[in-house]
Amino acid sequence: MAIEVNGKSYETDEEGYLVSLGDWNEEVGKFLAQQESINLTDAHWEVINFLRDYYTEFQIAPAVRVLTKAIGKKLGADKGNSQYLYELFPYGPAKQACKIAGLPKPTGCV
Amino acid sequence: MADQAFKIPEYREYPTIPALVPGSMAHSKPYIANEKVQADMGFPGKLVDNWEEKAIAKFGELLGKYRSLKVFMDSCVHCGACTDKCHYFISTGDPKNMPVARQDLMRSVYRRYFTLPGKLFPKLVGARDLTKDVLDEWYSYFWQCSECRRCSVFCPYGIDTAEVTMAARHIMDTVGHSQKYCNEIIVKLNKIGNNLGLPGPALENTLEGLEEDVKEESGVDVKYPLNVKGAEVLLVTPSADFFAEPHIESLIGYGKVFHAAGISWTLSSYASEAGNFGLFNGSYEHMRQVAIRVRDAALELGVKRIVVGECGHAWRVAYAFWNTLTGLGAGAKDPFAIELQNQLDPRYMQPSHICEFTWDLIQQGRLKFDKEANDHRIITFHDSCNVARASRMGNYPGGQFEIPRNVIKAVANNYVEMAPDTICESTFCCGGGGGVLTDDLIELRVKGAFPRMEALQQVVDANGVNYMATICAICKAQFTKVLPYYNFDMRLVGGVHQLVSTAIRLGDEQ
Numbered sequence: 001m002a003i004e005v006n007g008k009s010y011e012t013d014e015e016g017y018l019v020s021l022g023d024w025n026e027e028v029g030k031f032l033a034q035q036e037s038i039n040l041t042d043a044h045w046e047v048i049n050f051l052r053d054y055y056t057e058f059q060i061a062p063a064v065r066v067l068t069k070a071i072g073k074k075l076g077a078d079k080g081n082s083q084y085l086y087e088l089f090p091y092g093p094a095k096q097a098c099k100i101a102g103l104p105k106p107t108g109c110v
Numbered sequence: 111m112a113d114q115a116f117k118i119p120e121y122r123e124y125p126t127i128p129a130l131v132p133g134s135m136a137h138s139k140p141y142i143a144n145e146k147v148q149a150d151m152g153f154p155g156k157l158v159d160n161w162e163e164k165a166i167a168k169f170g171e172l173l174g175k176y177r178s179l180k181v182f183m184d185s186c187v188h189c190g191a192c193t194d195k196c197h198y199f200i201s202t203g204d205p206k207n208m209p210v211a212r213q214d215l216m217r218s219v220y221r222r223y224f225t226l227p228g229k230l231f232p233k234l235v236g237a238r239d240l241t242k243d244v245l246d247e248w249y250s251y252f253w254q255c256s257e258c259r260r261c262s263v264f265c266p267y268g269i270d271t272a273e274v275t276m277a278a279r280h281i282m283d284t285v286g287h288s289q290k291y292c293n294e295i296i297v298k299l300n301k302i303g304n305n306l307g308l309p310g311p312a313l314e315n316t317l318e319g320l321e322e323d324v325k326e327e328s329g330v331d332v333k334y335p336l337n338v339k340g341a342e343v344l345l346v347t348p349s350a351d352f353f354a355e356p357h358i359e360s361l362i363g364y365g366k367v368f369h370a371a372g373i374s375w376t377l378s379s380y381a382s383e384a385g386n387f388g389l390f391n392g393s394y395e396h397m398r399q400v401a402i403r404v405r406d407a408a409l410e411l412g413v414k415r416i417v418v419g420e421c422g423h424a425w426r427v428a429y430a431f432w433n434t435l436t437g438l439g440a441g442a443k444d445p446f447a448i449e450l451q452n453q454l455d456p457r458y459m460q461p462s463h464i465c466e467f468t469w470d471l472i473q474q475g476r477l478k479f480d481k482e483a484n485d486h487r488i489i490t491f492h493d494s495c496n497v498a499r500a501s502r503m504g505n506y507p508g509g510q511f512e513i514p515r516n517v518i519k520a521v522a523n524n525y526v527e528m529a530p531d532t533i534c535e536s537t538f539c540c541g542g543g544g545g546v547l548t549d550d551l552i553e554l555r556v557k558g559a560f561p562r563m564e565a566l567q568q569v570v571d572a573n574g575v576n577y578m579a580t581i582c583a584i585c586k587a588q589f590t591k592v593l594p595y596y597n598f599d600m601r602l603v604g605g606v607h608q609l610v611s612t613a614i615r616l617g618d619e620q
Contacts, residue, residue: 014141014290014550015141015549015550058309058311058312058315059309059312060306060307060308060309060312062312062316063316063319063352063353063354063358064353064354064355064358065316065319065320065323065355065358066315066316066319069319069323082355086600092591094353094354095549104307106306106307106353107291107294107295107298107305107306107307108295108304108305108306108348108349108350108353108383108385108583109305109348109349109350109354109357109385109421109547109583109584109586109587110306110350110353110354110357110587
């Protein structure tokens with residue numbers, strides 16, 4: 001499967017996750033968000049950028065708790081909770097946010 | 111939820127057998143594993159050319175190897191006791207989701223190739239050739255069984271439907287027709303050590319974060335140690351406990367129990383997964399690969415006890431199969447098993463469930479609680495199928511039902527049971543067990559949760575229940591996802607040790 005953004009084709013898996021991490025750029029991120037019916041705001045980008053930085057360091061997306069803590073530190077305690085993240089990414093911050101950030105899907109009992 | 115393309119079943123005034131809706135779930139099919147995953151599993155990359163021949167050969171091999179499978183193929187008398195016991199049948203009305211009919215997808219093929227009447231007069235005895243259509247049916251409906259074994263409780267012959275499902279899946283694996291979700295996870299575990307693919311440094315980072323959080327919240331230095339040689343206890347827990355909500359709250363609880371009791375413990379980055387998806391596919395080899403990591407880690411770290419965290423099927427594998435798979439527990443005779451048996455402390459059950467571990471300490475008076483800290487919660491307990499129907503805790507029948515409840519009642523004041531035909535050995539599956547906890551099966555998962563949601567709704571209405579405790583990572587993830595479809599808050603589900611965590615006195619408050 002593949003998606004096409006600005007005339008360039010990018011391979012995805014059946015569920016729409018990018019196959020190759022290196023393919024991701026902001027335009028691709030915007031396209032993936034659109035497919036999820038999400039209109040990306042600065043608040044979304046805050047999360048996406050954190051996910052990508054964490055992934056670069058640890059080769060895995062952060063635990064939901066690590067993410068909420070980081071967002072809380074940056075944007076204030078009222079946003080450091082999973083409810084806030086679910087408002088941004090209704091299908092779940094781990095899976096939906098990872099998809100838009102071009103990271104692999106977290107697997108297992110999650 | 112407004113976005114789904116399927117209808118959620120409506121609550122019934124009293125349980126009735128649903129009207130049949132033939133083919134209503136025939137479209138349900140999980141994604142097929144890709145060639146790369148299959149290569150890592152040692153299975154063909156895609157459906158092989160001579161798949162029929164290979165499948166029947168494998169079927170024959172399994173019948174020879176597992177006497178139980180042959181008995182299950184032969185002994186069903188179609189009495190129908192199982193029909194309305196399956197959560198997927200109750201919620202979908204698809205007749206092929208009646209356990210007897212699902213098994214018959216396989217039994218009809220068995221008759222054709224392995225019985226004389228079926229070989230001679232197939233039509234007369236309902237015997238079928240294994241055609242591509244039949245294989246497709248297998249793929250669809252054997253991935254609509256969560257191997258929860260509720261139907262087996264009601265079967266007068268004790269036919270274990272889960273074992274039939276496992277055999278069918280294993281046959282499909284060997285001809286290259288595998289499900290993506292489970293196989294991808296087994297591959298990840300073999301490469302990285304857990305189902306999530308969480309590497310050691312990320313695990314360490316997460317655990318350090320937890321230590322900071324607990325310190326901030328309680329003022330106490332509770333440790334979440336990793337790879338500590340010479341620790342008393344090795345805790346093996348589902349990797350979801352390191353990653354997901356509400357799972358991680360129970361992990362915090364385990365750490366507090368060890369701290370309060372003053373028992374040294376460690377996690378292992380090599381064996382950082384209790385779950386064992388080899389079980390779901392009926393693949394002994396993969397089940398063993400997964401289990402052996404725990405033995406290796408235990409030997410390497412020199413621990414005296416092995417404790418398993420809140421994970422349903424993991425406890426089934428640990429309780430029932432670790433002894434023959436790894437020598438952990440009595441029975442095995444190979445040198446590594448003997449070394450491990452000599453190393454482990456014989457005064458304790460090996461392995462122990464974390465609920466047994468905590469309950470023992472409570473009985474010894476080594477843990478103290480402020481029960482009122484849980485007073486904002488009205489709690490019920492969802493028995494997880496593999497714990498309830500395939501294992502035990504303590505050394506007496508029914509311990510697996512009592513001990514988790516005892517722990518809850520020791521740490522909280524408000525406890526209510528759900529309807530008696532939906533708990534203990536008659537518990538309903540969460541709808542996501544047995545390898546179907548994947549987004550591509552969301553319709554099945556939402557519908558499958560229906561009987562549990564119905565029972566939950568009753569205690570929510572009658573008693574104001576606002577917390578459903580459970581001891582399984584799959585149950586926790588599944589309910590978090592499906593509760594909102596039934597207009598519940600996703601935070602209504604949590605772990606037993608999350609409750610422990612709330613009430614426990616750490617002993618050195620500042």
